[in-house]
Amino acid sequence: MVTLADVARHAGVSASTVSYVLSGKRSISLTTRERVERSIDHLGYHPNAGARALASSRSNIIALMVPLRTDMYVPVMMEIAIAVATTARAHGYDVLLLTGEEGPEAIRRIEGSALADAMILMDVELHDNRLPLLRETGRPAVLIGLPTDTTDLSCVDLDFTAAGALCVEHLAALGHREVAVIGEAPAVYERHTGFAERTLTGLRDRSHQLGVRLLHRPCEGSYAGVSATLARIHEERPGTTAFIVQNEAATDPLLALLHQRRLAVPEDVSVVAICPDQVAASASVPLTSVAVPAQEMGRHAVEQVVARIEGRGVGEVVLLEPVLTVRESTGRSAVAPPLALGG
Structure with missing residues (x-):
């Protein structure tokens, strides 16, 4: 050495x-x-x-708080974490990974030990209980996610509100009027996790504007969970012609179950997903999707936090514009004519 x-x-x-x-x-x-x-x-x-x-008087370490919960899709979280680690290394910083569900206690540990020069927080809730302490300490920090109150905070996230609206617009343009949303696990909504809540806002607002009937059902990502959710949707809305999925673990079970019910994709029903490109492209029917730009989110977060460490950054919210990629899972509805979208 x-x-x-x-x-x-x-x-x-x-x-x-x-x-x-x-x-x-x-x-x-x-x-x-x-x-x-x-x-x-x-x-x-x-x-x-x-x-x-x-x-x-610096550790040249950035603490990354990634609560690994069973109701979250861990591969996406880890992709963001890897992007944070590689970008940090390029800037001369190492990353301390904190995976527990400690909430404010994790921030107190970092602040008390001076282990890290800055913090990056993931799995951000709308009213996140870590934020009052984060503001109080004044330590440079960036959120990968968007709380309700972003005052004095640096945040980066996909614009999930716009992502939800984009999914509805695509299906409405194809003539779909009865759309069901297979969402994240119930606990994600119970915590008011930011990305899920904001997607739901975008879905509902744009559906109302376009005259689309929207049914949202939270869903555990297991095969049994998706099967029960699909059965419930067909019972409540038998005329459903399209699905929007915001639950990466549910995509493969959903396609398998639709096949079992002899519903062809996209001839009988269309499917749009909000998920990483590799999940969408590798599905049994390649999915039309809005990508979750995990690497870009991680890179932006590190660049923001390094700027704050070096005294160059101020509170800033960066929302990445969603991009919808059309693949083989969406087609025109056989029930209603396409909707002409203006503006």
């Missing part, structure tokens, strides 16, 4: 000079600085977190 002393010997300077180059605490001549930096690059030296903390 390359040490600071190795760099000093290679560059022909003292260890303290290398330390000053790394920390920036003293002025070093340009010639000496460049010689030290060349030695660092040549030897592949990486100062450990403890040394960095001593040199700069």
